[in-house]
């Protein structure tokens with residue numbers, strides 16, 4: 379059977395895509411042209427006894443077609459069978475009208491063979507129509523400490539970018555930092571008083587972000603308590619807006635100091651972003667307001683300019699306004715986001731704009747998106763999508779704080795994970811190494827960093843991003859469960875088994891795959907799911923799907939390895955095929971960890 383399927387017969391599309399296309403064709407054949415553009419739902423089978431995939435279209439179509447669901451299913455299956463005969467066994471109808479599909483072993487084997495032969499793409503096709511995707515993520519605020527919410531945004535946003543990039547999309551990673559607004563009045567005024575030397579030319583690096591947080595608090599306290607200072611601060615905003623050179627230099631000093639602090643975190647995390655903060659859009663704000671006006675959307679309310687929203691009602695039943703220009707002439711966070719949407723659509727030519735921002739800003743984005751649509755800033759063809767995530771909590775479920783009740787510095791948080799990881803690795807190695815063991819300090823440091831940083835990332839990514847998430851060093855660094863150390867260890871182990879088996883075998887790319895045991899058949903099918911997992915992730919942007927998949931894959935590998943000896947020599951005839959399974963599994967885990975922004979290790 380296997381010989382029938384060469385790599386080209388196996389095709390480049392994922393099995394699920396091939397099946398969806400075939401179901402659509404079969405629908406047209408059986409019930410007419412009106413199904414030409416349908417996108418029938420094909421899901422993974424709920425149980426292995428049902429095969430690999432399941433199509434439930436018959437139930438939904440029974441009513442409009444005025445037929446019994448089972449009759450719809452059998453007409454459909456009759457047309458579907460021949461179309462899929464190269465990759466599936468004959469379809470089976472079950473229950474009220476489910477169509478169950480089982481991939482042919484020969485097809486699965488051929489697919490796995492081509493996957494092992496292509497360690498780069500692993501059967502994941504590049505999209506045929508790449509989109510330009512702007513991803514707005516991380517986005518901390520100048521002169522404030524980057525907090526755990528920004529950390530989540532950075533980690534989740536980076537993974538989304540990596541997956542889209544791997545699929546072949548054209549991704550723009552934007553850091554929409556909060557570097558503009560009235561708060562700069564008080565910050566600059568305060569800076570001019572307490573550290574005038576910092577504003578002198580060439581002295582831009584005299585401030586660091588540690589200073590900045592206290593500095594922000596001091597400035598805020600004075601602003602709240604001292605009316606004279608408030609006046610000075612107000613005047614300073616006006617000067618900054620007007621482009622006064624000294625004010626701009628002071629602003630630059632504050633931005634530069636923050637930037638250095640943020641960059642430390644990005645370097646630790648290995649995340650790359652292009653900074654394009656709120657200030658970038660400042661010159662565009664007056665146009666946004668006047669264009670809203672010419673679109674007939676702008677109204678006046680107590681001297682302020684607003685757009686009344688559709689579907690957002692205040693308590694008294696009247697329509698809620700979105701404020702775009704205050705009565706004092708100042709613009710809002712929302713106005714900047716409107717300008718940013720327009721810039722991203724026109725200048726950046728985005729097809730899709732993603733905002734990886736906490737769930738608390740859900741209504742902000744819903745409102746801004748609505749106004750952008752109504753004003754024609756974003757045509758229907760451009761997708762605007764808020765990608766929300768929940769709060770970070772302490773182990774007690776309360777707000778995440780240090781023991782002393784302070785907000786946690788991100789660099790401290792990351793380095794603490796690295797320290798704990800390092801300690802436990804050192805301890806384990808000392809136990810294993812016995813007397814006379816000398817740690818290789820340089821290597822230990824490198825390993826601790828991969829494990830510690832990886833643990834923080836994986837813990838976040840393996841959760842459904844929409845839920846709140848409890849931060850626990852003990853859990854994220856545990857070797858048990860769906861954690862970074864577990865996955866890193868699984869990778870090191872599979873890689874080790876593969877290396878040992880490959881000695882003397884050479885290139886595995888032409889190896890025929892044999893699936894004589896249920897464990898091999900199941901592992902093969904699991905490997906083939908990678909493209910589908912990534913396709914789903916690309917649409918709904920839930921990274922935990924990839925973590926769940928990798929965890930399942932490692933468990934399936936363990937079952938395979940227990941039952942199918944690879945390196946014992948007693949099963950020479952299967953050695954090539956089984957080594958190919960190890961190779962495929964190792965490559966998939968390595969690729970998966972890479973997409974999650976994690977490194978890998980040969981040993982822990």
Ligand code: ARG
Nearest residue numbers: 514517518519554555556735
């Ligand atoms: N700076 C904002 C904050 O810290 C996040 C910005 C998100 N992006 C946007 N385009 N509004 O809450």
